[in-house]
Amino acid sequence: LFKKETEGENLWDELEQILIEADMGVGVTKDVLENLRKHVRMIADKEEILNSLEKELLGNFLHDGRSLNSSTTPPAVVLMLGVNGVGKTLTTSKLAYKLKKEGSKILLAASDTFRAAAIEQLGILSKKIEVDMIKHSYGADPAAVCYDAVEAAKARGVDFLIIDTAGRSHIDKNLMESLKKIRRVIDSRFPGMLKEILLVLDATTGQNALSQAKTFVDSLGVTGIVMTKLDGTAKGGIIVAIEKELKIPIKFIGTGENLEDFEVFDPKVFVSSLFE
Amino acid sequence: NLTDKLQTIFKNLRGQGVISESNIKEGLREIQLALLEADVNYRIVKEFIESVTQEAIGQKVLNSITPSQKLVKIVNDKLIELLGQNASPLNLSSTQLNIIMLVGLQGSGKTTTCSKLAKFLHNKGKSILLAGTDTQRPAAREQLQFLGKNLGLPVITEGENPLDIALNSVKKANSSGVDTLIIDTQGRLHINDELMDELLKMKEAISPKEILFVADAMTGQDAVNIAKSFNEKLGITGVILTKLDTDTRGGAAISIRKVTGVPIKFIGMGEKGEDLEIFYPERLASRILG
Numbered sequence: 001l002f003k004k005e006t007e008g009e010n011l012w013d014e015l016e017q018i019l020i021e022a023d024m025g026v027g028v029t030k031d032v033l034e035n036l037r038k039h040v041r042m043i044a045d046k047e048e049i050l051n052s053l054e055k056e057l058l059g060n061f062l063h064d065g066r067s068l069n070s071s072t073t074p075p076a077v078v079l080m081l082g083v084n085g086v087g088k089t090l091t092t093s094k095l096a097y098k099l100k101k102e103g104s105k106i107l108l109a110a111s112d113t114f115r116a117a118a119i120e121q122l123g124i125l126s127k128k129i130e131v132d133m134i135k136h137s138y139g140a141d142p143a144a145v146c147y148d149a150v151e152a153a154k155a156r157g158v159d160f161l162i163i164d165t166a167g168r169s170h171i172d173k174n175l176m177e178s179l180k181k182i183r184r185v186i187d188s189r190f191p192g193m194l195k196e197i198l199l200v201l202d203a204t205t206g207q208n209a210l211s212q213a214k215t216f217v218d219s220l221g222v223t224g225i226v227m228t229k230l231d232g233t234a235k236g237g238i239i240v241a242i243e244k245e246l247k248i249p250i251k252f253i254g255t256g257e258n259l260e261d262f263e264v265f266d267p268k269v270f271v272s273s274l275f276e
Numbered sequence: 277n278l279t280d281k282l283q284t285i286f287k288n289l290r291g292q293g294v295i296s297e298s299n300i301k302e303g304l305r306e307i308q309l310a311l312l313e314a315d316v317n318y319r320i321v322k323e324f325i326e327s328v329t330q331e332a333i334g335q336k337v338l339n340s341i342t343p344s345q346k347l348v349k350i351v352n353d354k355l356i357e358l359l360g361q362n363a364s365p366l367n368l369s370s371t372q373l374n375i376i377m378l379v380g381l382q383g384s385g386k387t388t389t390c391s392k393l394a395k396f397l398h399n400k401g402k403s404i405l406l407a408g409t410d411t412q413r414p415a416a417r418e419q420l421q422f423l424g425k426n427l428g429l430p431v432i433t434e435g436e437n438p439l440d441i442a443l444n445s446v447k448k449a450n451s452s453g454v455d456t457l458i459i460d461t462q463g464r465l466h467i468n469d470e471l472m473d474e475l476l477k478m479k480e481a482i483s484p485k486e487i488l489f490v491a492d493a494m495t496g497q498d499a500v501n502i503a504k505s506f507n508e509k510l511g512i513t514g515v516i517l518t519k520l521d522t523d524t525r526g527g528a529a530i531s532i533r534k535v536t537g538v539p540i541k542f543i544g545m546g547e548k549g550e551d552l553e554i555f556y557p558e559r560l561a562s563r564i565l566g
């Protein structure tokens with residue numbers, strides 16, 4: 001793939017394969033290996049090369065900003081968005097569960113009024129964690145649900161309102177417009193209450209995750225990312241490109257289908273898992 | 277796009293009349309990048325480029341008046357061949373009850389695809405019963421009930437556990453004289469032995485005509501592992517690639533087809549009941565090449 005020297009090419013081929021198969025993408029892989037070659041020319045030890053590679057990868061991650069944005073004047077609104085089937089609804093419940101355990105008062109909003117049994121799904125989860133949920137009937141305007149939810153959040157003095165939204169293709173103009181409307185409605189009713197826009201990405205997704213991230217950033221603004229399904233065999237390497245190019249922090253990861261399978265993202269743990 | 281890039285590589289030499297092997301290698305590098313960016317698996321890309329190299333260097337591209345077009349044609353034809361050459365229909369009996377099981381990872385689109393497939397076959401004159409065996413996901417059975425109701429098709433979701441529901445649905449299908457039973461299953465990881473075994477037990481109990489692997493078209497490099505696992509542990513007879521209404525290139529299709537040898541039969545092109553189309557290799561081939 002890249003300009004190669006003939007010395008010990010097998011290791012470099014091996015590294016290229018590991019990075020590409022981790023879904024890092026061609027661009028990141030090329031940059032990382034080129035930088036690595038500059039640093040390790042004198043070193044022959046495979047162990048040292050891998051350590052240098054880990055350092056090189058870590059250098060692409062942001063240094064801070066991984067905690068959830070909150071508010072000194074609650075409620076803080078968290079908007080959960082992403083393409084179809086990535087894990088938004090379950091992640092909404094996981095985040096609510098975590099925050100509640102930490103002592104916060106939570107309210108949920110079921111603004112997916114389009115997909116079959118979406119409201120029921122979040123309803124069952126909200127009952128399970130004993131958190132209230134704002135909903136309208138099937139087919140209602142999602143922005144209206146959100147409007148009611150922020151009003152209720154303010155009235156009830158909750159710490160966090162987490163809004164689950166419908167899955168959508170990021171290239172569907174109407175659906176992206178619908179998200180913008182939700183944002184406008186929240187911002188105009190309570191300026192500054194929207195503290196966190198979380199984009200949910202699926203670890204099994206390949207290069208399209210970068211396209212998704214770019215589109216959601218451009219249309220809505222994104223303050224943090226959740227990567228789900230890291231309990232599978234996919235490595236989720238696309239997040240290196242996302243942090244590097246878009247400078248958006250991965251804040252949480254989903255590691256299973258239980259409410260507890262939710263962790264704060266740690267770049268060091270992530271990078272070392274690439275070589276397991 | 278790829279054709280433009282290749283034309284740039286080759287046009288500087290057109291005047292001189294001779295294309296060198298190194299020019300072709302440069303063109304092949306562009307193709308390799310395009311396929312990797314399209315999520316085709318790394319090792320499959322390597323193998324693919326090697327086979328294209330043989331053909332390209334073996335005079336075909338060297339002697340061509342339009343080398344970039346010739347190279348693209350070789351690649352395009354090889355991709356179509358890899359994807360199965362032609363559309364592949366469902367393997368259905370006209371005399372016995374046809375049982376179709378949909379399986380796959382979490383969130384790939386199985387439940388939605390069950391209802392799309394039901395609509396597709398119903399429009400073709402089949403009588404359908406839908407079965408919802410996902411007892412784990414909150415409101416999974418309600419989801420299928422809702423979809424079935426919208427289509428005016430019967431849905432069965434009663435039973436103690438997934439296998440029980442599946443067996444109930446076979447009984448119901450036979451007693452009500454339906455000719456096609458479509459079974460929705462819970463999303464699961466290919467590395468969850470217990471859940472993969474549950475699927476195998478269901479297969480052994482009901483002998484489905486088709487086991488369709490429902491895969492998300494935006495799946496990355498891991499597609500080979502997932503598909504291989506489902507095929508080896510369960511055995512699949514067809515693939516449905518969903519969410520091709522996005523801008524994902526869909527290279528996972530190549531990986532899945534190559535590693536299982538199983539045909540892709542349908543693609544999902546949206547969230548609605550009519551958004552299911554028959555899979556045509558040539559359309560996906562040009563999409564993957566970008």
Ligand SMILES: Nc1nc2c(ncn2[C@@H]2O[C@H](COP(=O)(O)OP(=O)(O)OP(=O)(O)O)[C@@H](O)[C@H]2O)c(=O)[nH]1
Nearest residue numbers: 084085086087088089090167229254255256382383
């Ligand atoms: N293994 C695993 N499964 C997950 C994870 N997160 C979500 N899921 C599963 O993925 C599937 C989809 O989750 P949902 O929460 O419904 O996804 P969604 O983004 O809300 O889907 P739509 O609203 O339809 O777009 C469900 O089967 C979840 O249980 C995870 O971290 N690991």
Ligand SMILES: Nc1nc2c(ncn2[C@@H]2O[C@H](COP(=O)(O)OP(=O)(O)OP(=O)(O)O)[C@@H](O)[C@H]2O)c(=O)[nH]1
Nearest residue numbers: 084085382383384385386387388463519544545546
């Ligand atoms: N854009 C688009 N969305 C789709 C397509 N097929 C399914 N979906 C959406 O993808 C999401 C997940 O679909 P489901 O049918 O719930 O997926 P599933 O495989 O049954 O999920 P689990 O049961 O949790 O494993 C839903 O939002 C669907 O509407 C498609 O072809 N295109």
Ligand SMILES: [Mg+2]
Nearest residue numbers: 088089112167
């Ligand atoms: Mg949802």
Ligand SMILES: [Mg+2]
Nearest residue numbers: 386387410416
């Ligand atoms: Mg389902």
